[in-house]
Amino acid sequence: MHSLNDILQAKSIAVVGASGNPEKMGHTLLNNIIKGDFGGGIYPINPKEESILGKECYKSLGDVPGSVDLAVVCVPGKLVRDVVDEAGKKAVKGLIIISGGFKEIGNDGLENEIVAIAKSYGMRIIGPNCQGVNYTGNKMCATWPFVKTKGSIGVVSQSGTIGAEMELLAEKDGIGVSCFAALGNKSDISEVDFVNFFADDPHTKVIALNIEGIREGSGFIEALRAAAQKKPVVILKPGRTEKGRMAVASHTKSIAGNDRLFGAFCRKYGIIRALDLTEFYDFCKMASFVARPGGNRMLVVTSSGGAGILATDTAEENNIDMILLSDGLKSALGKVLPPQCVLSNPLDLTGDARAERFANAFEALCKDQSFDILLPIFGDPIPGAYEVTETLRKKTKAAVVVSYLGGGADQEAEVALMNANRMPVYPTPERAVKSARAVLGLLR
Numbered sequence: 001m002h003s004l005n006d007i008l009q010a011k012s013i014a015v016v017g018a019s020g021n022p023e024k025m026g027h028t029l030l031n032n033i034i035k036g037d038f039g040g041g042i043y044p045i046n047p048k049e050e051s052i053l054g055k056e057c058y059k060s061l062g063d064v065p066g067s068v069d070l071a072v073v074c075v076p077g078k079l080v081r082d083v084v085d086e087a088g089k090k091a092v093k094g095l096i097i098i099s100g101g102f103k104e105i106g107n108d109g110l111e112n113e114i115v116a117i118a119k120s121y122g123m124r125i126i127g128p129n130c131q132g133v134n135y136t137g138n139k140m141c142a143t144w145p146f147v148k149t150k151g152s153i154g155v156v157s158q159s160g161t162i163g164a165e166m167e168l169l170a171e172k173d174g175i176g177v178s179c180f181a182a183l184g185n186k187s188d189i190s191e192v193d194f195v196n197f198f199a200d201d202p203h204t205k206v207i208a209l210n211i212e213g214i215r216e217g218s219g220f221i222e223a224l225r226a227a228a229q230k231k232p233v234v235i236l237k238p239g240r241t242e243k244g245r246m247a248v249a250s251h252t253k254s255i256a257g258n259d260r261l262f263g264a265f266c267r268k269y270g271i272i273r274a275l276d277l278t279e280f281y282d283f284c285k286m287a288s289f290v291a292r293p294g295g296n297r298m299l300v301v302t303s304s305g306g307a308g309i310l311a312t313d314t315a316e317e318n319n320i321d322m323i324l325l326s327d328g329l330k331s332a333l334g335k336v337l338p339p340q341c342v343l344s345n346p347l348d349l350t351g352d353a354r355a356e357r358f359a360n361a362f363e364a365l366c367k368d369q370s371f372d373i374l375l376p377i378f379g380d381p382i383p384g385a386y387e388v389t390e391t392l393r394k395k396t397k398a399a400v401v402v403s404y405l406g407g408g409a410d411q412e413a414e415v416a417l418m419n420a421n422r423m424p425v426y427p428t429p430e431r432a433v434k435s436a437r438a439v440l441g442l443l444r
Contacts, residue, residue, distance in 0.1 A: 001122045004193045007094035008135040008179070010070035011040040013142065014061055014092075016083050017074040017099075018044030020052045025098060026074045027052070028144050029132065033072075036134075036141035036148055043068065061090045069093045072132065072142050077101025077110070080128065084114045088121030096142055097127035103185050104129050115187045130184025131160030134167065137178055137203035151176025152205035152288045154198040156191050158183060158212045162236070162277060166208065169281045173419045175288070178203040192223045199227040206288040207233045208280065225269050232287035232439070234272040236280040237262060272438045279434065282426065286401070286435035289424045293399040295372040296440055297323045298433075300346035301361055303353040304379030307405065308346030311375060311429035318437040320373070322346075329368045336360040346377075355384030362392040369397060373436050377403045377429055381410035386417035393423070399439075400424075403432040 013033060019026035030044055034053055044052045047059040058064050061071065061083075071087045073080060077099045087095060095118060102111035111128065118125050126133060132143030136150040147167045153175075157163025160182035167180045178201065181194060191209060198204045207227055227233055239259065266273045272287065274280040298320045302308035315322050322345050325333075330343045337360060342348035349357050358376060365374065374396065378385045385404065393400050402418060402425040404411050418425040426432040 001119075002093040002124050004094075004124065004189055004197050007070055007096070007124060007126065007189075008133070008140070008197070009138055010094070010140065012043070012067060012069050013038065013040065013140070014043040014045050014058075014064060014068045014071045015074070016045040016061065016071055016087075018046050018049070018052050018057065020049055025144075029072055029074060029098070029142060030055070032141040032144060032146045035146055037139045038141075039139060040069075041066065061086045061092065064090070067091065070096065070142075072096045072098065073128075074098040077107070077128070081110065081114055081117065084117045084123075088117060088123055091121075092123060094124045095126070096130070096132050097125060097184075098130060098132055099127075100129040102128045103187070111185065111187050118188065125188040126181065127184040128187060131164065131182035133182075134177070134180045136176060137201070143180065143182065147171045147177070147180070149174065149176030150203070151178055152203065153177045153208055153284045154179045154194070154201065154204035154206065155208045155210075155284075156181045156183065156194040156198075157210035159210055160184075162210045162280075165277065166210075166281055166284070170285075173285070174416065175285065175419055175422075178205075190220075192220050195220075195223040195227050195233075199223075199230050205231055206284050207231060208236075208284045209233070210236045210280065212237070212239060221265065224271060228269045228271050232272060234274055234280065234283045234287060234438075235266065236274045236277065274438075278431065279438070282431050282435045283438040286424050286439050289422045290399045290401070290439060292439055293372040293436070294397070297321045297371045298373040298375060298436070299323060299365065299371040299398075300375045300377060300429075301349065301358065301365070302346050302377035302379065303349050303351060303358075303382065304377060304406070305342075305346075305348050305350075307377045307379050307403065307429050308348055311377060311403070311433055312346060314430045314433040318434060320433065320437055320440070323371055326368070326370065329364070329370065332364040332367065333361060336364055351380065353382070355382055355388045358382075358385070359388040359391065362388060362395075366392065366395040371398055373440075374398045374400050375403065375429070375432055375436070376400070377405075377432075378411070378414070379406050381407045383410050383414070385414045386421070386423070389418070389423065390421065399436065401432050401436050402426070403429045405429075
C-alpha cells in the first residue's frame with residue numbers, strides 16, 4: 001500500500017480532465033502545477049486536445065509514456081470510477097480527486113466503490129470533493145489559489161476556504177507555507193495521515209489543523225499527542241456552541257463532539273487552540289518564528305501610550321505578568337532617555353520617539369533581563385524599526401514580539417523586513433499579546 005509521502009513527493013503528475021479553457025478547473029490546476037515550477041513530468045489528460053499550455057496532451061492515463069506517480073482528477077463524478085480503475089492499471093501511486101458528487105450529496109455507494117478499487121491497486125486517495133494540495137517542499141501546487149512561497153507552516157483544513165486563506169495570509173506576509181491540503185470527504189487519507197507526515201517533515205515547523213469533526217477518535221488523539229512532542233500544533237475547531245455544533249453537522253455530516261473535553265485535551269498535551277481565523281494565523285506565525293519563552297513576564301516598550309494601554313489590558317486578561325520596573329532599571333533608563341519618557345511598564349517613549357530612542361532603551365533593557373517577553377510597539381512612521389529590533393534580538397534571551405501600527409509606507413517597509421527575517425510582527429498590540437500567550441501555553 002502506498003502512502004501520503006508518495007503523493008507529496010511525486011515525481012510525475014497527470015491532470016485527468018485538463019482543459020484548454022481558462023474558465024475550467026482542469027486548466028487552473030494544470031496551470032498552477034506548471035507555474036509552481038514542479039520539476040517532474042506533467043501530463044495533461046484529455047482525449048479532445050492535442051496540447052494544453054505547451055504540454056503534449058494524452059487521451060488516457062494508459063497512453064502516457066513512462067510512470068505516473070500522482071493523478072489529479074477533475075472530471076465529472078460519474079466518470080471518476082473508470083479513471084480510478086485506469087490509474088490502478090497504470091500503477092499510479094496516489095490520487096487527488098477534486099471531483100464532487102459523492103457522499104456530500106448522499107452518493108455513498110459510488111464513493112465506497114472508488115475507494116475499494118483504489119485499495120485493490122494499493123493507491124491512496126485525497127478527496128473526493130476536495131480543493132487539492134500544495135506542497136511547497138516539492139514545488140507541487142495541485143490546488144488553487146496559486147501560492148508559491150515556501151514556508152514552515154503545514155496547513156490541513158476541512159474547509160478549503162479557511163485553508164486557502166491561511167495560505168494567502170502567509171503569502172501576503174512573505175512567510176509562505178510548507179503545505180496546504182483541503183481534504184474534502186476524507187474517503188481515505190485524513191488529518192491523521194497529515195499529522196504523522198508533518199511530525200517528521202523537515203519543511204514543517206508548525207502543524208496547523210482546521211477540523212470540524214473527528215472520525216478516527218483514538219487514532220487522531222494519539223497522532224496529535226505524538227506530534228505535539230516534536231513541534232507546535234495549532235488547532236482551529238469550530239462548533240463550540242450549540243448552534244455551531246448544529247452547523248457542523250449540516251456542513252460536513254460530522255459530529256463536533258464535546259468542546260470542553262477537547263479543550264482539556266489540548267491543555268493537557270500543550271496543543272495551541274485558536275478560536276477564530278485571525279488567531280489561527282497569528283498563533284501559527286508566532287509558533288513558527290519564536291521558541292517558547294522561559295516565563296510569562298512581559299515588558300512593553302512603546303511610542304504610543306494608548307497602544308501600550310491596550311497591550312496591558314490584553315496581557316492582564318491573558319495571565320501575562322506585566323512586571324514592575326526595578327529602581328535600578330529605572331535609573332539606567334533615566335540616563336539614556338529624555339525626561340518626558342514615562343519610566344514604567346509600559347515604558348512610554350512618547351510620540352516623538354524615533355528608532356534611536358528605542359535603541360537606547362533596548363540597550364539598557366538588555367543588561368537587566370528581568371522579563372521573558374519584550375513587546376516593542378512602534379506607533380506612527382518610525383524608519384529603522386527593524387534594524388534596532390534585530391540588534392535587540394541578538395542581545396537578549398527574551399522572546400521579542402513586535403506590534404507596528406499607524407506608520408503608513410514606513411510601516412509597510414519595516415514590516416516586510418521583519419517578516420522576511422522571521423521576526424513576529426502584528427498590526428495591533430492585542431494580537432501580539434494573544435500570540436505570545438498562545439506560545440506560552442497559557443491556553444483557555
